[in-house]
Amino acid sequence: MDFANAIVxxxxxxxxxxxxxxxxxxxxxxxxxxxxxxxxxxNFAHGDTMAFGTMVAILFTxxxxxxxxxxxxxxxxxxxxxxxxxxxxxxxxxxxxxxxRFYRRQRAAPAIYIIVSLGVMFIMNGLVxxxxxxxxxxxxxxxxxxxxxxxFKERTGLAEGLAIKSxxxxxxxxxxxxxxxxxxxxxxxxxxxxxxxxxxxxxLALLSGxxxxxxxxxxxxxxxGLATIAGVLYGLDKGFKPFVxxxxxxxxxxxxxxxxxxxxxxxxxGGFIIAYSEVLVTYAWKKVLGYLLPDSMMPDGLAQLxxxxxxxxxxxxxxxxxLLFRPTGLFKGKSV
Amino acid sequence: xxxxxxxxxxxxxxxxxxGASLKIATGSITGLIGPNGAGKTTLFNVIAxxxxxxxxxxxxxxxxxxxxxxHELFHKGLLRxxxxxxxxxSMSVRENLMMVPAAxxxxxxxxxWFGRKGIAAEERALRQKADEVLEFLTIGHLxxxxxxxxxxxxxxxxxxxxxxxxxxxxxxLDEVGAGVNRTLLNTIGDAIVRLNKERGYTFCVIEHDMDxxxxxxxxxxxxxxxxxxxxxxVDVVKNDERVIEAYLGTGLKNKVAANG
Ligand SMILES: Nc1ncnc2c1ncn2[C@@H]1O[C@H](COP(=O)(O)OP(=O)(O)OP(=O)(O)O)[C@@H](O)[C@H]1O
Ligand SMILES: [Mg+2]
Numbered sequence: 001m002d003f004a005n006a007i008v009x010x011x012x013x014x015x016x017x018x019x020x021x022x023x024x025x026x027x028x029x030x031x032x033x034x035x036x037x038x039x040x041x042x043n044f045a046h047g048d049t050m051a052f053g054t055m056v057a058i059l060f061t062x063x064x065x066x067x068x069x070x071x072x073x074x075x076x077x078x079x080x081x082x083x084x085x086x087x088x089x090x091x092x093x094x095x096x097x098x099x100x101r102f103y104r105r106q107r108a109a110p111a112i113y114i115i116v117s118l119g120v121m122f123i124m125n126g127l128v129x130x131x132x133x134x135x136x137x138x139x140x141x142x143x144x145x146x147x148x149x150x151x152f153k154e155r156t157g158l159a160e161g162l163a164i165k166s167x168x169x170x171x172x173x174x175x176x177x178x179x180x181x182x183x184x185x186x187x188x189x190x191x192x193x194x195x196x197x198x199x200x201x202x203x204l205a206l207l208s209g210x211x212x213x214x215x216x217x218x219x220x221x222x223x224x225g226l227a228t229i230a231g232v233l234y235g236l237d238k239g240f241k242p243f244v245x246x247x248x249x250x251x252x253x254x255x256x257x258x259x260x261x262x263x264x265x266x267x268x269x270g271g272f273i274i275a276y277s278e279v280l281v282t283y284a285w286k287k288v289l290g291y292l293l294p295d296s297m298m299p300d301g302l303a304q305l306x307x308x309x310x311x312x313x314x315x316x317x318x319x320x321x322x323l324l325f326r327p328t329g330l331f332k333g334k335s336v
Numbered sequence: 337x338x339x340x341x342x343x344x345x346x347x348x349x350x351x352x353x354x355g356a357s358l359k360i361a362t363g364s365i366t367g368l369i370g371p372n373g374a375g376k377t378t379l380f381n382v383i384a385x386x387x388x389x390x391x392x393x394x395x396x397x398x399x400x401x402x403x404x405x406x407h408e409l410f411h412k413g414l415l416r417x418x419x420x421x422x423x424x425x426s427m428s429v430r431e432n433l434m435m436v437p438a439a440x441x442x443x444x445x446x447x448x449w450f451g452r453k454g455i456a457a458e459e460r461a462l463r464q465k466a467d468e469v470l471e472f473l474t475i476g477h478l479x480x481x482x483x484x485x486x487x488x489x490x491x492x493x494x495x496x497x498x499x500x501x502x503x504x505x506x507x508x509l510d511e512v513g514a515g516v517n518r519t520l521l522n523t524i525g526d527a528i529v530r531l532n533k534e535r536g537y538t539f540c541v542i543e544h545d546m547d548x549x550x551x552x553x554x555x556x557x558x559x560x561x562x563x564x565x566x567x568x569x570v571d572v573v574k575n576d577e578r579v580i581e582a583y584l585g586t587g588l589k590n591k592v593a594a595n596g
Contacts, residue, residue, distance in 0.1 A: 209502075
């Protein structure tokens with residue numbers, strides 16, 4: 001019984017939240033990695049693109065709610081998603097037209113792009129706060145739990161409960177569908193293949209008649225879609241606060257780099273690696289150990305390696321370690 | 337017909353192409369030779385839209401194509417290969433070839449998602465064509481290999497194969513035979529002649545191998561120091577004093593002289 005309780009506690013406090021968080025990071029990292037492999041720069045505005053997309057989704061959600069439209073047990077935000085993606089894609093394409101295209105024509109160095117994307121980041125950040133404010137917004141509606149802790153305890157008779165929030169379930173299912181679609185798209189459609197070709201060898205892609213403007217446009221649209229979906233799923237799960245998306249930039253970049261910048265598979269793997277590391281390191285193991293160890297061996301404290309306040313240090317540490325020992329990441333040599 | 341008029345391309349103070357003027361007649365296999373650093377590759381880069389010229393013009397069948405981007409030139413039927421072979425490293429050899437004909441219905445987003453049927457038929461046709469090209473170039477057995485893993489000479493064949501996937505008008509080959517063994521070089525030579533005769537391709541061929549040039553090309557254009565030195569049949573050019581002069585010190589003089 002103690003062992004079963006330990007497992008359930010682990011599932012409840014580590015596995016479920018880390019999987020949902022990992023899926024959110026993976027979606028974010030996919031966007032960063034796609035931009036990197038096609039446009040060849042690290043887009044620091046990606047976190048705020050997520051915030052922007054989420055903001056639009058929230059506005060649509062409120063609109064639907066006031067019209068009495070809902071998605072039953074699912075969050076209304078899912079209905080708003082296609083509209084939010086369209087608006088965000090439009091905004092991002094506009095940014096490319098007004099800002100990035102100029103530097104592309106100049107064949108600007110990557111460092112310049114990074115600074116430019118920082119500028120875009122500040123503008124998007126300000127825009128989001130201006131439009132929707134800086135307060136916490138909880139826009140998750142529909143059913144709260146897929147399985148609630150009480151229900152679980154009753155059915156199994158265990159002391160520990162396993163709660164699965166419906167937002168966590170929605171996150172994982174959505175992320176899975178989106179990733180499956182993206183990989184199918186890159187592998188099997190002509191457009192996807194031209195993106196891979198462009199990422200492999202830009203000169204040759206141009207010579208093969210691939211229109212670079214089109215590839216760039218499609219890439220921005222997909223990146224905006226990924227950012228919006230990642231942002232909305234994260235916001236549903238943990239609440240929306242513009243500043244948090246800016247902070248997410250670090251674990252997202254860490255995910256992309258751990259997996260190997262430019263590799264979509266790597267971005268997914270990296271997302272889960274970072275999420276699990278973060279949760280495992282900041283989890284207070286006291287409870288699980290209490291079930292497993294005899295009293296005499298119990299540690300005094302919470303058995304927590306790092307306070308949750310320091311969770312971003314985990315991404316940072318992993319980022320540094322990877323850059324030092326394997327700068328090309330796990331899936332090195334692979335591009336889109 | 338390609339006409340190059342007083343073309344310049346400078347890198348800082350260095351004049352890699354320094355006022356080159358030349359014509360490539362439709363239907364010809366024109367050779368372009370010259371010592372290392374003569375500006376041949378740079379000239380190709382400017383004609384094929386990879387580098388903008390410092391000044392000068394390039395005309396294709398009377399139309400000004402100066403500075404057009406490579407993908408637009410591709411759709412006009414102007415193709416080139418690279419001196420250092422390029423490939424899509426993450427794809428198989430066959431997929432590399434299948435990337436080429438980019439102007440087809442699969443290119444629209446709408447079709448990519450909703451028009452699957454027509455695309456499947458198109459993919460089949462493309463695949464068959466790619467396999468035929470690979471067979472023709474004697475590298476059919478490599479179809480499923482990763483393109484990054486094949487040898488340098490095989491990559492050269494793949495470069496040539498790329499130009500065979502579409503109906504090109506004019507193809508610029510930059511040392512397509514370098515690093516390829518004699519037997520394969522002959523195969524490449526045969527392929528060029530056949531494409532020229534049967535499909536009406538015009539070729540402009542950079543090559544250091546004089547036997548190869550002598551066998552295929554008429555006329556031959558000689559470049560040195562960014563300028564066109566001489567033009568004419570192989571025999572005429574080989575005996576031109578200025579040409580022998582230009583090759584002096586590169587060790588090729590003896591070779592040119594011995595062959596002549
Ligand atoms: N991007 C560049 N920047 C600066 N100099 C360049 C550049 N590209 C070419 N050059 C210079 O221009 C000159 C001509 O080079 P190019 O490659 O056109 O010669 P080539 O005739 O093709 O020679 P080879 O037979 O060796 O291939 C060389 O001196 C080269 O160093
Ligand atoms: Mg050259």
